[in-house]
Amino acid sequence: MAPPREDPPDAPRPSKGALTPRRVDFPRWYQEVVARAELADNGPVRGTMVIRPWGFAIWERLQAALDMRIKAAGAENAYFPLFIPESYLRLEAEHVEGFSPELAVVTHGGGKQLEEPVVVRPTSETVINSYFAKWVQSHRDLPLLVNQWANVVRWELRPRLFLRTTEFLWQEGHTAHATEADARAYALRILRDVYVDTMEQVVGIPVVTGHKTARERFAGATRTWTCEGMMGDGKALQMGTSHELGQNFARAFGIQFTDEEGVLRYAWQTSWGVSTRLIGALVMAHGDDAGLRLPPELAPVEVVVLLVRDENGARRAAAALVDELTAAGHRVRLDDRTDTSFGRRSVGWELKGVPARVEVGPRDLADGVVTVVARHDRTKATVPIAAAAGAVGDVLAATASVLHDEAAAELARRTSEVADVAAAVDAAAVGFARVPWAALGVEGEAALAAQAVSVRCLQAADGSLAREGAPEDDLVAVVARAY
RNA sequence: CGGGGAGUGGCGCAGCUUGGUAGCGCGCCUGCUUUGGGAGCAGGAGGUCGCCGGUUCGAAUCCGGUCUCCCCGACCA
Structure with missing residues (x-):
């Protein structure tokens, strides 16, 4: 019997060791990239995650970008406890209703049953606000702008690495303001100056912003603002949220201050957070069939100098290039593992998403040139050694904008305007x-x-x-x- | 909770129908030859076959129970 006329051109027969192509099975492709780029492993308890050094280095860089912007917005870092008295959660009705199904509750400690169980924080509104109530007395104490970097636990039934795990890392900001207008302005400031700016400028993912419907709103908020990104398969990922809490928690926890006229008032509040989920977004928005593609600002290594063979002074030339690139301010790694094949090493760095690669080998060197490879489109250029650092700089500069522009084009291409539910369902099969x-x-x-x-x-x-x-x-x- | 599927070296799987003491690919280790896109050859390490019990001279395989995971549905948001 004759086989089908032709194989789908975008679905070649899997070559040895290759990733499952994105179009064949996107979720599987995602899992393979996370595993083979050495971003993370599953933890021993279902839903938990081991973030490996390569993944954590990306997180550290993302953290730095966010932290700088958070501080520029006036918030200060602090740290509150992991354990929260269970009774605190009950103080805000919607909040407890929203979170109780996914709480991890500790009932024993020190070998004895606890008199009051403690929950592992799913978010810290309750503990933090119980202290805000102590700290806020006067209008002069406001606004109070606090951020913390922490882990949180939400017992998840359908975990996926980075996207939905039982324990994850995030930052959560919590603020108290004298007026509703001030609180709203601050929630929006965080949304724009911290979240949208980081996502667009650093992560390179264009986001759609707006507010959540009552159905999707944070438990306890009066308004939830959100950044939504489009992944490579057209599905949406909530990348960050900034909440206006009204006076809900202020009333529940007694955050009151005396205003300029001596009147006792409840504070107006916000809270906002982004998490390690952003690493999942990075993978799914920018990755291709060769693996991860990292924006230079987030790449643990911006450029790898790959010694093809250790012959005819190639090692010396590679080392000199590493020095020159380092001096130019780039994060550089030398790959001189010449006992591993060239192909394997190339593929490995592409899987890990390193934006630029310089191949230094005796053949090129005889002509006084090296090969500069851009990860984003895998193009190669042969350049004189003296021009290599400049060429790398060009590749890095181009990478950030190419990744962003490709994602923006994809967002536009997959977004349609429709008039009713039926058409919306059809359009959602493609994108937004x-x-x-x-x-x-x-x-x-x-x-x-x-x-x-x-x-x-x-x-x-x-x-x-x-x-x-x-x-x-x-x-x-x-x-x-x-x- | 209902239906379906699966548990066998690090990963992915075969073996089960028809019981005879475990095999393949990838990965890993050693040596040699290689090295410009996932190298070749040779040698080697690694598995209480999810768990408990039963049948049997003998169980990965047959029977009963149990646990876990995955998919679909329901439920929840």
Whole structure:
């Protein structure tokens, strides 16, 4: 019997050791990249994650970028305990309702049953606000702007490395303000100046911003602002949220201050966070069939100098190039493992996403040249040794914008404007659909949910954030399948 | 909770129908030859076959029980 006329051109027969192509099986491709780029392993307890050195180095760089912006926004770092009295969670009704299904509760300590169980923090609103209540007395104590870097635990039934794990790392900011307007302005400032800026400029992922529907809102918030990114398969990933908490927690925990007129008032609050999930976003938004592609700012190694063979002074030339690139301010690694084949080493660095590679071998060297390879499109250029550092600089500079622009083009290509639920479901099979909220409403949102499509956010018709007091019927819902 | 599937070296799998004491690919170790896109040859290490019990001279294989994981549905948000 004759085989089918032709194999799909984008699905070649798997060559030995190659990744599953993205279009064949995206989730499998993701798992393989995470494993083979040595980002993370599954932990021994279901849903837990071991972040390996390569993955953690990316996280550290992301942390640095975020931390700098958080501090620029005026918040200070602090640290609050892992264990929270169970009773604290109950103080805010919606909050406890939202989180109780996924709490890890410690019932024993020191060999005895505890009188009051303690929960492992799923988020720290409750502990932090119990201290805010002590610290805030006067309007002069406001605004109070605190951030912490921490791990949190939410017992997950369907874990996936980085995207949804039982324990993960994040930063959570918590603030208290004298007025509602001040709190709202700060929540938006964090959204724009910290989150959107980091995602666009550092991670290179264009995001769709807006606010969550009541159904998707953070438990205890009055408004949740969100950044949603589009992954390589067209699905949405919530990449960061900034919440206006109103006075919900202030009333529950008694955060009161005396204003300029001597009147006792409750504070207005915000909270906001992004997590190691961003590493998953990075993989899924920028990765290709050869593995990870890293923006230079997040790459643990920006350029690898690969010694092809240790002959005719190639080692000396490679070492000199490492020195020159280091002096130029790049993070450089020398790969002189010449007992491992050239192909294996090349493929390995591509899997790990290193943006630039310089191949130094005796053949090129005889002509006074080296080969500079760009990871983002795997193009090679032969350049004189003296020009190598400059060429690497060009590759690095190009990588950041290419990754961002490709992601932006993909977002635009996979986003459509539709008018009703049925069309939205169809469009969500491809990517994002923008549908008038008036055509959807709570019933439409439920209908979409039955088809595994969710409202990622609401925004103004032109894509900007909804202005205060704007009629709900003027808003547009961005809907998609989501992680 | 209901339906389906799967547990065998680090990873991916075969073997089970028809019981005879475990095999393949990748990976790993040693040596030699190699090295410009996942090298070749030779040698080698590594497994209480998820767990408990039963049948049998003998169980990865047959029977009963149990645990875990995956997929679909339900539930929850």
